[in-house]
Amino acid sequence: MSNIECKVVEVSPLTEHVSKVLLKPTEPLVFIAGQYIELVISDKDKRPFSIANSPLDNEFIELHIGASTKDEWASTALAHIKSNSTVYLSGPSGNAGLRDSDNRPVILLAGGTGFSYTKSIADTLLKQNHQQPIYFYWGLRNQAAAYELEYWLDKHDKHDHFHFIPVIESSDDSWKGRTGLVIDAVLEDFTHLADYHIYCAGRFDMVGKARDEFVKKGLNVDHIFADAFAFI
Numbered sequence: 001m002s003n004i005e006c007k008v009v010e011v012s013p014l015t016e017h018v019s020k021v022l023l024k025p026t027e028p029l030v031f032i033a034g035q036y037i038e039l040v041i042s043d044k045d046k047r048p049f050s051i052a053n054s055p056l057d058n059e060f061i062e063l064h065i066g067a068s069t070k071d072e073w074a075s076t077a078l079a080h081i082k083s084n085s086t087v088y089l090s091g092p093s094g095n096a097g098l099r100d101s102d103n104r105p106v107i108l109l110a111g112g113t114g115f116s117y118t119k120s121i122a123d124t125l126l127k128q129n130h131q132q133p134i135y136f137y138w139g140l141r142n143q144a145a146a147y148e149l150e151y152w153l154d155k156h157d158k159h160d161h162f163h164f165i166p167v168i169e170s171s172d173d174s175w176k177g178r179t180g181l182v183i184d185a186v187l188e189d190f191t192h193l194a195d196y197h198i199y200c201a202g203r204f205d206m207v208g209k210a211r212d213e214f215v216k217k218g219l220n221v222d223h224i225f226a227d228a229f230a231f232i
Helices: 072-082 112-127 149-158 182-189 204-216
Strands: 004-013 018-025 036-042 045-050 061-066 086-093 106-111 134-140 162-168 197-201
Touching: 004 072, 018 072, 018 086, 036 061, 036 072, 045 061, 045 072, 045 112, 061 072, 061 112, 106 112, 106 182, 112 134, 112 149, 112 197, 134 182, 149 162, 162 182, 182 204, 197 204
Parallel strands: 106 134, 106 197, 134 162
Antiparallel strands: 004 018, 004 086, 018 061, 036 045, 036 086
16 A cells, blocks of 8 residues: 655644644545544554544545653654654554444444544534434543534534533533543443444543443444454
8 A cells, every 4th residue: 555645734732732633635535434544654653543534525634643741652643743744644544434324323432532533423424414313422531631512512503313422531610511431421321222333432441341331231242333443
């Protein structure tokens, strides 16, 4: 697979520790919502990031890179992008993309910057005017880690079948939404999951726990999708 040349168009902060990256490939990238690309640092160093935009709007490639000072892996990737006007990508890759030929109701579950994976799927389902129920859960450690809330809450208000549920683990009194762990929020809201497709992204331990707990609620293990399952 040949590398994809991209112009670095924008690097801007979404939060103190998360940056939005916009790259313009020489030709529009064909991919499935929920797939990822790899940023080529060198021939032996390629770092995967979920594509945050919908394949229906693919003039640019949008990435959300969480690069705190403690995360050297992501910090190195972001520094590489910032120091080059042109970067190279490999991909797309991943087997956890949207199954849009199926009309099952959908649960999207993201932790932290796993949001970029679920964002691509949510955007695509809405652009395609799918009418099955969509439940988009986003788990965050605190309010400072949240971004784009107004955009997705507006979608929540405008579409009867679309439900956006941010869940803050440690919140202050100004937060009026859901609190606690995002997996627990899903378990509280659904008594049976046999009819659903579930798409997950986040820390491997979170995704593994989600699979175990949701199967106990009747979910067919073949109906939960996450690239983390290739490693756990």
